[in-house]
Amino acid sequence: MLLAASALRPNPAVAPSELFAVRAGILTFLGTLAIGAAMIAIGTVAARTQSQQAAYTAATPLKWAHFATMHGILVLPAVAWWTGRSGWPEARRAQAVRLVTALYVLAAGAVVAASVVALTR
Numbered sequence: 001m002l003l004a005a006s007a008l009r010p011n012p013a014v015a016p017s018e019l020f021a022v023r024a025g026i027l028t029f030l031g032t033l034a035i036g037a038a039m040i041a042i043g044t045v046a047a048r049t050q051s052q053q054a055a056y057t058a059a060t061p062l063k064w065a066h067f068a069t070m071h072g073i074l075v076l077p078a079v080a081w082w083t084g085r086s087g088w089p090e091a092r093r094a095q096a097v098r099l100v101t102a103l104y105v106l107a108a109g110a111v112v113a114a115s116v117v118a119l120t121r
Helices: 002-007 016-049 052-057 058-072 072-084 090-119
Strands: none
Touching: 002 016, 002 072, 016 052, 016 072, 016 090, 052 072, 058 072, 058 090
8 A cells, every 4th residue: 555655756856657557557456456355255155155166166257357458557568667767748648648558448347347247147
């Protein structure tokens, strides 16, 4: 949480595109933590009401959602780093980072939605 809070502070020494990518990556990682907590809760309930083995399989559909949201913290800052070395002006770098972030969030959101649907079946 300290890392997430420090990423939200303004920092004029960091390019706006990089700051946006780090912030978006941390927010997606916070989503990962929430999905992981849900997986643990589902597994705990399954262990207490069914069997110990059920604890390991009860939240299986959420594994892909956990995976999809986890990698934003790596991918989005990497895109910002790459665009920073491209020679593009900051406005174009920021636009590219926002586009990749939007695509990543859409893809991860689709995976999360599919995982939730699979979990409820």
